[in-house]
Amino acid sequence: GVHDTDYFAKLPSGRGDGRYRAFPHNDTSTKGLWSAAGEFSALFGSETIVTRDALLSAGLKLSKITRERPGAVDEATEAWGWRGIVSTAAEARIVAETPLGPLFQVLNDTLNWAIDESLESVAGDQKSRSQDVADQLRSIACDASEPRVSISLSNYYRTLLPSVYGFAAGEKLELETSTTTELLKFNSKTCKRPRFELLGRFVEPATRQQACQAYNAAIAGTEIYPLDRFGSWSIPFDLIIPGRGRGSIRIAPKAIVVMTPTPLFISTKKPITSLNDLADSIERKFGPDCAIVGKAVTLIGMLAREFVFIFHEGASSYVKHSRKLHDLLGGLALNPILRIRYEPWDCLDKCCAWIRLPEPFRGPFGVEELRGQGFANRWRQVGEEQTQLLAKLKELRRPLDFIRYLADAGMGSWNTLILEYEGIHAQLDQLNLGILQIKEQKKAVAKQWKAAKRARVDAELEKGRHWREQIFERLPTPEALAERQRLADLVHKAIDQVRERKLEWQRLQAQQDALVSGPDILKAHVRRRDLELEAELKRMKLIRDAVISSKGLEKAGHRPAAWWFPLLCPDGTWFAETVCRANYSLEPLA
Numbered sequence: 001g002v003h004d005t006d007y008f009a010k011l012p013s014g015r016g017d018g019r020y021r022a023f024p025h026n027d028t029s030t031k032g033l034w035s036a037a038g039e040f041s042a043l044f045g046s047e048t049i050v051t052r053d054a055l056l057s058a059g060l061k062l063s064k065i066t067r068e069r070p071g072a073v074d075e076a077t078e079a080w081g082w083r084g085i086v087s088t089a090a091e092a093r094i095v096a097e098t099p100l101g102p103l104f105q106v107l108n109d110t111l112n113w114a115i116d117e118s119l120e121s122v123a124g125d126q127k128s129r130s131q132d133v134a135d136q137l138r139s140i141a142c143d144a145s146e147p148r149v150s151i152s153l154s155n156y157y158r159t160l161l162p163s164v165y166g167f168a169a170g171e172k173l174e175l176e177t178s179t180t181t182e183l184l185k186f187n188s189k190t191c192k193r194p195r196f197e198l199l200g201r202f203v204e205p206a207t208r209q210q211a212c213q214a215y216n217a218a219i220a221g222t223e224i225y226p227l228d229r230f231g232s233w234s235i236p237f238d239l240i241i242p243g244r245g246r247g248s249i250r251i252a253p254k255a256i257v258v259m260t261p262t263p264l265f266i267s268t269k270k271p272i273t274s275l276n277d278l279a280d281s282i283e284r285k286f287g288p289d290c291a292i293v294g295k296a297v298t299l300i301g302m303l304a305r306e307f308v309f310i311f312h313e314g315a316s317s318y319v320k321h322s323r324k325l326h327d328l329l330g331g332l333a334l335n336p337i338l339r340i341r342y343e344p345w346d347c348l349d350k351c352c353a354w355i356r357l358p359e360p361f362r363g364p365f366g367v368e369e370l371r372g373q374g375f376a377n378r379w380r381q382v383g384e385e386q387t388q389l390l391a392k393l394k395e396l397r398r399p400l401d402f403i404r405y406l407a408d409a410g411m412g413s414w415n416t417l418i419l420e421y422e423g424i425h426a427q428l429d430q431l432n433l434g435i436l437q438i439k440e441q442k443k444a445v446a447k448q449w450k451a452a453k454r455a456r457v458d459a460e461l462e463k464g465r466h467w468r469e470q471i472f473e474r475l476p477t478p479e480a481l482a483e484r485q486r487l488a489d490l491v492h493k494a495i496d497q498v499r500e501r502k503l504e505w506q507r508l509q510a511q512q513d514a515l516v517s518g519p520d521i522l523k524a525h526v527r528r529r530d531l532e533l534e535a536e537l538k539r540m541k542l543i544r545d546a547v548i549s550s551k552g553l554e555k556a557g558h559r560p561a562a563w564w565f566p567l568l569c570p571d572g573t574w575f576a577e578t579v580c581r582a583n584y585s586l587e588p589l590a
Helices: 052-057 062-068 072-077 101-119 124-143 153-169 194-203 205-218 275-286 296-303 319-329 346-350 359-365 372-395 399-408 414-471 478-516 519-558 564-568 573-581
Strands: 020-023 039-041 082-087 234-241 245-252 255-259 264-267 291-294 310-312 337-341 354-356 369-371 583-587
Touching (some): 052 062, 052 072, 052 519, 062 519, 072 519, 082 101, 101 124, 101 564, 124 153, 124 564, 153 564, 194 205, 194 234, 194 275, 194 291, 194 296, 205 234, 205 296, 205 319, 234 296, 255 275, 264 275, 291 296, 296 319, 346 372, 354 372, 359 519, 369 372, 399 414, 399 519, 414 478, 414 519, 564 573
Antiparallel strands (some): 020 082, 039 082, 234 291, 245 255, 337 583, 354 369
16 A cells, blocks of 8 residues: 655755755754655665764764764764655645656666665675666666656555565565555545544544543653644544645534645534534535545554554554554454564575675674675674673763773774874873973962062052151151161062062963973874874764664664565575564554
């Protein structure tokens, strides 16, 4: 099935030139990107960003990196091996109404990027066979696109489905395909289908208040909007109107408001009290081809009434909230989820292919090439080791400690660089000791300087007092004149003391400045900063590789692209083994 009722993805910033483009996902410039209709992963890749929090938690001095290497954090946080197609046009369209023509080139280019990246991971004499398989996949993608001018993205994907399933399985399969717009078409003829039973709880007056309260309770404490965020009388369902877009439904006493990009209104002579009323009103205004789709939490309960969702382990973070809603409402007869757990990386032990590891995996695995069995045997251990590495890096926050760790680990030339760094540290430590001694001398001189200034003030005051009492408007005695001269000498002496202390302090300051600004010292500071930046860049790469080869690789195994199987293992053994070892379980939705 094709879920074709979502809007086509847009950049969080909303910027663009009106065209379709492929973007990576990172934690900076494309933070918040969500690709609803066109995402591609190369072999071992996934939409697992290396978050800024992960970098900071592992001790990276992020401010230093952003200051010295603008843009480096974009690359460091980027999800490896993933691209998502977004629309940069101002106009918003759902997938069902997105024409393939303007989009096909970027879709095809991005698929080719993913294929070419994956072929780089195929080593040995089987690469030519993998290349043939890749060419077959490229042909499937192109053949399904004809005629491009007249078909929608939704129909293109629907046409692709049987071919891609057969391509992965290695045999032709009999499949029925559908779309959300088809399954959830809502009119006077379809409104009584069981799939709209949950919608009825939010429409009929007897259950509407309870249903809205249950919905808000089910999503409480999450980032999902409660109903009042969509406006008065809102229900957690959207109406899809051909040519007009998608919008939340608000059922007022005598009107229906649809919050499409330009809100649309349906006047009703009386309140809506049933699904029939709602269907008649919508069909009368917009025709019989509208669809009603539940928002994330209610969509599962709509379709599970008649169909079975097949989810891989961990799929859909909304399930727990949907289940809570169903329990609060009660009385819903829902099919369980068929949950499938498969481990494609473990099943590579039956694949004879040689794998040339992508660059982020080479350090963690310790090799550049290995056979499928070697990958299967080691990927879990590598993931655990890299998780432990992240915890270790968190403890090594001082540059000196981290550089020593790199040297002890025998990484690159750090066993030599640590000697240089420690030598610079010793040199600068000696400098700091000399500066500390000068600062202590400056402190003592400053104290003397301050005392000398107080002594001068005292001498000036005493001289003035003597002038007023013994000389001013008097005939001074020889003794008074002699005393005045003595006091004047004290003032001059105090002035000399102040000048001497000041000159002494300035001499010490000049000595300190000479120490810190000497060419050897300046050179040492520059070299230390360079080594510390080199170390931080190394730390950033270690963190990135650790996240990609642990969490990222695990996520890639949860949702592998179907075409990875025949591309890496053309004889079908990897796919067959993955199917054979899969575990299946039923998960109740209420």
